[in-house]
Amino acid sequence: MARSVYFHIGLPKTATTYLQTICWAAPDQMRRDGVLLPGRERRDHLWASRVVREEGRRxxxxxxxxxxxxxxxxxxxxxxQDGLISHEFFAAASAEQAQRAVADLAPAEVHLVVTAREPLGLFTASWQESLKNRSTTPMADYGRTTSDRPSDTWNWRALDLRLVLERWSEAVPPERIHVLPLDRSAPRDDIWRRFAGVVGLDADAYDTSQSFPNESMGVVEAEVLRRVNQHLGSFNRAFDKGVYIRSFLADERLVPRRGEPFWPLPDQVEDCRARGEAALAYLASRPFDVVGDVAHLQVPASLPPRRTPDSVTDTEVAEVATELVAVLLGDVRELRTARRGDEGPAERAVSRWRRWWPSRR
Known part of the structure; x- marks a missing residue:
């Protein structure tokens, strides 16, 4: 059995995709560093989190x-030697599920790795992420409760550092729980270097250039996506959400517009601030290994003025939506004229549509 297993459980929206992309691009280098990335593909870790959390629909x-x-x-x-498991949805596991998962890895010594972030930025980013997963919940209604279901990953259940640590510290002693606060002002590779140091990897041996930050939408763009989601009833598969809603529509069409940043409602800001203070107090009460500055887990006392999503008007939505239609029409034209030999899955889908459409004009 592996000597030690580093169990990276998130939190969601704390550079997890960035870190996972670096690792999965170089599993052979990781082996040379003495760290195994188990599984056949990246999705194995997502799927494993579903098994551990006992998600339904088996x-x-x-x-x-x-x-x-x-x-x-x-x-x-x-x-x-050592191993690394990494997926942010493990953060939503119950205390009992966490204990079973750690027991399943015996006799390896399990270390928990928790990347963390100040709750206000995390809250705003997680709401956007929920929209990229076809949610239609307005921000004003988001995060109003803490779920007791391990299947609810876009919820304070997986986003509140204190709550996550309380459950998982029943399975792993605090001295083997490594908390890495995300410093948004530091160079991009700062979190990678601290993560690599904890896990036992040579940070300089890895190519970080292929891993890009998960950028945010502006306030109007986010509202457009939320409203579009209301009409995407057939886009239920993970492939549909990942390829068409997240990548094609959100990341490639709406994010590049560089819209206005925004905050949630004032009472939600204060809730985030209180959760940050509670997390800091909990970290101080136990011998966790904090790798970084805990000040980065605190919501700033003073915030610059920003809009809230409920201020977006129908006129603003219509303006972005009509421009988006024009962009998408250009995409369709480009796909229709693409050479057959260069077609990928999306292009082939358009080709099938093209063969179908002329006979029905």
Missing amino acids: GRRSQRELTAWDRIREDLASWP
């Missing part, structure tokens, strides 16, 4: 997904 999932946690454990069982 009948609708493939055998590969249902056995992902077993594959990870088997790989670690045959590896004599």
